Amino acid sequence: MGTYFHSVTLDEEKCRGCTNCIKRCPTEAIRVRKSKARIINERCIDCGECIRVCPYHAKKAITDSFDMVNTFKYKVVIPAPSLYGQFKSVFSRNHILTALKMLGFDEVYEVAQAAEIVSKATKKFINKEGQKFPLISSACPAVVRLIQVRFPNLIDNILKFESPMEVAAKIARDKVMKKENLTKDEIGVFFITPCAAKMTSVKAPYERESSSVSGVISIKDVYLGVLNNLMRQKSCEDLIGAGYEGIRWANSGGESLALGTDSFLAVDGIHEVITILEEVENDRLEDVMFIEALACKGGCLGGPLTIENSYVAKTRLKKHIDEAKEKAIASSDHDDENDNIDWTGKVQYKPVLKLDDDIEKAIKKMEILQNIENELPGLDCGACGAPSCRALAEDIVRGNANETDCLFKLRDRVRELAIQMMELEAIMPPVMDKGSGGKGEK
Numbered sequence: 001m002g003t004y005f006h007s008v009t010l011d012e013e014k015c016r017g018c019t020n021c022i023k024r025c026p027t028e029a030i031r032v033r034k035s036k037a038r039i040i041n042e043r044c045i046d047c048g049e050c051i052r053v054c055p056y057h058a059k060k061a062i063t064d065s066f067d068m069v070n071t072f073k074y075k076v077v078i079p080a081p082s083l084y085g086q087f088k089s090v091f092s093r094n095h096i097l098t099a100l101k102m103l104g105f106d107e108v109y110e111v112a113q114a115a116e117i118v119s120k121a122t123k124k125f126i127n128k129e130g131q132k133f134p135l136i137s138s139a140c141p142a143v144v145r146l147i148q149v150r151f152p153n154l155i156d157n158i159l160k161f162e163s164p165m166e167v168a169a170k171i172a173r174d175k176v177m178k179k180e181n182l183t184k185d186e187i188g189v190f191f192i193t194p195c196a197a198k199m200t201s202v203k204a205p206y207e208r209e210s211s212s213v214s215g216v217i218s219i220k221d222v223y224l225g226v227l228n229n230l231m232r233q234k235s236c237e238d239l240i241g242a243g244y245e246g247i248r249w250a251n252s253g254g255e256s257l258a259l260g261t262d263s264f265l266a267v268d269g270i271h272e273v274i275t276i277l278e279e280v281e282n283d284r285l286e287d288v289m290f291i292e293a294l295a296c297k298g299g300c301l302g303g304p305l306t307i308e309n310s311y312v313a314k315t316r317l318k319k320h321i322d323e324a325k326e327k328a329i330a331s332s333d334h335d336d337e338n339d340n341i342d343w344t345g346k347v348q349y350k351p352v353l354k355l356d357d358d359i360e361k362a363i364k365k366m367e368i369l370q371n372i373e374n375e376l377p378g379l380d381c382g383a384c385g386a387p388s389c390r391a392l393a394e395d396i397v398r399g400n401a402n403e404t405d406c407l408f409k410l411r412d413r414v415r416e417l418a419i420q421m422m423e424l425e426a427i428m429p430p431v432m433d434k435g436s437g438g439k440g441e442k
């Protein structure tokens with residue numbers, strides 16, 4: 001289902017081959033060869049970790065250009081709730097939404113509003129008899145892809161509901177079609193994203209045939225335009241529709257808090273997520289009903305395509321949450337027709353880490369890998385361009401690297417060659433003097 005795509009790419013000119021990124025990648029998708037990083041595409045889950053750690057800004061996320069907005073007759077913008085945390089607290093949510101709309105959109109629909117629909121459906125679902133616990137939230141596409149690549153046994157634990165972004169896009173499009181009497185293709189629905197993984201889930205969805213989102217624009221790309229509009233704004237429209245429970249989704253723990261149970265675990269940061277998923281795999285968390293796992297530290301507020309420091313953004317978002325509480329903007333009323341948010345597709349195991357499709361060959365290769373690894377120094381220094389000695393051994397087995405890519409092995413090899421040369425020199429016949437006519441010295 002869907003074509004292959006991933007959003008995070010390398011700007012080769014900026015890369016200095018420093019190897020900072022290779023150890024942070026949760027799927028060992030990066031190698032440095034010939035002083036340049038390379039991403040093994042099928043392994044990348046778009047977690048954005050390498051964008052964060054690259055000191056030279058050589059990693060970037062591909063998102064849609066704003067020009068795409070103007071190719072549609074009617075334009076709708078659906079901002080992620082993390083957008084609200086990017087601007088100073090003096091600006092209300094209505095100010096921010098109006099400033100966003102002023103960039104050239106006809107309509108705004110908050111993704112936070114759709115988040116409340118997902119919360120409502122999840123609440124119902126976890127209370128049904130016979131569930132397999134813990135259920136793992138599907139809100140973060142990077143985590144779903146991580147499960148596909150590294151934790152196939154946990155695919156059944158994923159909560160198979162559409163993300164708030166998809167639900168928002170569908171509702172917004174349907175409403176405009178009815179209200180404006182337009183066809184589906186005349187309406188462009190644009191998601192304002194804090195992360196790269198959302199772009200991938202739109203371009204190459206795993207949970208349905210195609211996405212209801214027409215384009216994905218990063219928060220970074222709209223930030224200045226929104227800020228300019230905020231500065232010159234005289235008044236604002238009443239555009240808010242979401243309650244505090246929906247806005248809270250931008251924070252780690254926000255999705256869980258809306259479920260009305262204490263039996264949840266909220267984890268953020270891709271490496272911490274891996275630790276928790278390992279626990280689930282080892283049946284140590286069966287007493288937990290719901291796991292909210294987000295790839296970015298601090299949740300979506302910590303996304304690599306945001307502007308503001310996530311701690312600052314969290315404080316700012318709190319003000320919007322408190323305001324929504326004060327004004328008693330509770331969970332919005334939702335039409336029954338929006339209650340069906342089940343995935344229509346299936347998440348499948350992506351065996352990109354497998355050594356061979358043939359099980360016998362795979363076992364043989366694993367033995368060879370083990371032997372090569374045993375011969376490597378085990379320092380995981382990264383100087384070879386692979387994240388660990390085991391990863392280099394795997395690359396060698398796959399035919400993508402040589403043993404002498406390891407500096408220690410290269411040094412040993414050079415030493416061996418030097419000894420061999422000395423031995424050869426010792427048994428070499430003496431060099432004849434040109435003028436001696438082959439008679440040797442007197």
Ligand code: SF4
Nearest residue numbers: 025044045047048050
């Ligand atoms: S985005 Fe994440 S998975 Fe992809 S290469 Fe970077 S660190 Fe690895």
Ligand code: SF4
Nearest residue numbers: 015016018019021054
């Ligand atoms: S962190 Fe990775 S992408 Fe950035 S310069 Fe270093 S090797 Fe290149």
